[in-house]
Each structure stands twice: as C-alpha cells, then as structure tokens.
Amino acid sequence: MRQHNKPFVQQHRPKKNLLIAGIKAIIDALNSGQQLERIYLQSTIHSPEAEELKLVAEKYGVPINKVPFEKIRNFNVENHQGCIAVKSKIHYQDLQDVISLIVENGETPLLLMLDGITDIRNIGAIARSAYCCGVHAIVIPEKGVGALNEDAITTSAGALENISVCRVKSLINAIDEMHLNGIKVFASEMKADTNIFDIDFKEPCAIIMGSEDKGIQPVLYKACDNGFKIPMKKDFESLNVSVAAGMILYEAMKQRM
Template identity: 65%
Template sequence: MKHFRPQHRPKKSSLIVGKKALIEAIQLGKQIDRIYLQSNGYRDVIDDVKRIAAQNAIPINYVPVEKLNGFNAGSHDGCIALVSKVQYQDLQQVISWVVEKGEVPLFLILDGITDVRNIGGIARTAFCTGVQAIIIPDKGVGALNEDAVLTSAGALEKITICRVNSLLKAVDELHLNGIKVLASEMTASTSVFDVDFKEPMAIIMGSEEKGIYPALMKACDIKFKIPMAGEFESLNVSVATGMILYEAMKQRLSS
C-alpha cells in the first residue's frame, strides 16, 4: 500500500482569497504558483479566472469546496490562489542571458516529477553543479511550495526557474537556439560517461513511475543510460539527476 506524506497547510500570508483579490494581485505583478478553483462554483468566477489564468500561464487545480474551506482563509467565492515562492523567468530571455555572459548553456527539464522532496533535492544539486535554469511545465509537476523550497535548502529561490505551457514547445525553442536536448533512458545504448556534456544542452528527467513523455523522448537528440552493476528497476530520480550533473560538471571543469 502506498503511503502519502501529509502536506503542510500554506501560511495565510501566501494565499490570495477570492477572484477580485486575485485579479488585483496579477495586475500588480505578483507571481502566482497555482489557482484552486471550485469545480462546481459560480460560472462567472470560473470563466473570469480561467481567462486570466490562460493569459498569465497560471495552472488551475479544480477542487471541491471542502478543499477550499480547508485553507481556513474565510470567504473565498470559489477561488483561492497560492503566491509563488519562486520568480518564474521567460525561457528565451534566460537563454540569451546565459549566452551573453559567455557561458555554455546547461539546463534541466523536469517532466512529470510530482514529489516535492525530489524536486527540492534536484534543485539543490542543480544549483551546486552549475545548471543555469530548470524548466518545468505549468501542469503535471509538483508545486514549488514551502516544502519544496525547504527540501532544496533554499536553492529553488536562487536558481532560475522557467515555467512553460508546453515542454515540447520549450524543446523547439532550445533547438532554435542551438541547444541539444538529452534524455536519461534505462534502455539506451550510450552510457552517461560517453556523452559530451561540454556542448550547449538541456537534460530531461522524467518521473520514476512513467518516465519521459513519449513525444518528448522522440524529440531528443541523444538518449543515454546510467550503468548499474546490479539489476534493478530504476534509480531515484533525484539521485540519478545528481549522478548525471556531476559527470557534466567534471567534464566542464576539465575542459
């Protein structure tokens, strides 16, 4: 039986309660991590929130009213938003910034990783190994909340995070900028030790349960594996990411 780790209730200071307050916060430039919207709530609230969420690439979680009431945030009219703990950046602007600094791009793409402990651990290692940015989708990834920031030892607040509405489109953008996209895949024939990590690249890491989305895998330039002495189903994604990034850092330091 799978055991679920209880999540802490967000602090009230990190919540935006109600449609009006949400719209005002977005107009003031506040970054929103996600919106919790009552699934059977008022139609005008749902329509207005869906529109402004789409305009600002903010993910929506449709939840029952009990979930919203559980925040203990008072009258919410079917809408509560969570203020982002990180500042999201535009991918193309980040690519240009890295290149203008004279650095070789090394990005990390997270596909379907939902455990905030893994995300926090990955961010911590990424920051320590010279990754310039982590790219995440607006849906299907764990929230970069207080738990994730705590697990990352604050790295999520230091490393650049790009949130995109499509990882496939992000891969296209990376390719247009001359950045190769690599994927860790257990059945690949190439070893991680034979990959040239000195090139501009982005590495995709998928979830332990489902791996990398097939269309994303197909769009990759190189697939590689982490050799294992014993037969085992898979490595923890945070541990695997650490192994790959330290191999990349070793090669870049020795060049």
C-alpha cells in the first residue's frame, strides 16, 4: 500500500519515570526482568560495556537504536553516559504461548502481523480495530515497526494494553511457527488476484498488513498461503493502512459470527 505526502507526526518525549539512564543500569534492568520498549545508544560509543549491552539486549529481544548525541540529550536526563532506555508499558508475550492458550480455550486463532508500519497513529488505530474485531494477538518484529509508546497507546484508546502483543526477532520465523501450529497466513496486497470475500477467515489464520509505501516484504509474501485485495470502485493508489486493516478485520469478524 502506498501513501504520499504523509503529515509530520509530533511525538512526545517519554515521561522521566519511563526512562532508564546509563549502560550498567539498563543491563541490570534487563537481567531483572524489566521489559523495555527500546534502547537508544549514542552512535559514537564503542566500549566493552556497550558490546555487553548489545548481547543482553539481543538475548531479551529489545531493539537498540544507534542515534546521535543530540537525540540522547533531548531526553533531558542526567548521567545517561550516552545511553537511554524506555520502559515498555506493554507486556510482550511469547508467540507460541499465546497460540497454545488460544487453542486451550477452545477458540480459533485470529492473529495480525504488522510489517514495516512505522506511523504510530496507524498502529494505534489498527490495534483499536483489532481489539474490537476479536483479534487474539498482534505480532510485530523487533525492528522496522513504530515504537509502541505512550502516543501509540493513546491513539489505540488503550487497546494496546488489552490485546496480546508478541514481539519476534523475525516475521518469517513467526510465519513458520504459525504454519507448524496449523495457522494459515494471508497477506493484504492490492495487486493480488483473490478478493477479500473469497478468503476463508473462519479457519485458524493470521493476516499480514504491510507499510503503505513498500507493502509487504517479498520474502514474507512468498511464505504466505494466499494474498488478497480489497476491491475498489474507483481506481486509486491505495487505502490508508489502518482503514484497510479495519475493513479486513471486520470481514473476518463477520465470517466468524
């Protein structure tokens, strides 16, 4: 899906009680079980401590953004030593654990995967529709997706705090895991041959939504069981991704009701 002339989104600085400053403090927080949204590391820092941080962050699946000093300074926190972490307001869950719980509850899995969607307003709106339409979990990659921060939670009207969110290292591996659990994966793609109405959303399935400018990664699309399109009466570039997600999820809910 493609979108042009995207408006600038002003993101607010995280509250200081959500920040952890300093490499050692961040490592200690990770090892103690604190869930972090992401870590910002000054790009000019190269030290044994920084290398240790990278290893620990990878172990716990927390993305690290290498940024200029100005970005670190803008957090307005003292004794940061070139590194700031933002605590997560969302409790990330293991994908297999979520799938197992859905099945144990006697329900048919309906999952939503986000590939390359960076606009937090879109993510918030998608989460809101997902929660209202009965999606069991949203699956996101560690990198390449907008931060699920306070702004995203606010846009979602709190839905992000009430729906399971699984952060995975690789979406392609997540697709493999779903297939092992008997879950089909369908991709929303405007150039697909199959119309949305011809997809059976009543069976265990996951839906992938791609970014508006690049769409779904080819390697992910190839791994899917089928692609589908939303038919449009007018010949136009594309729908907004959050609007498209709402339409798709409503169709899935309608079929399942």
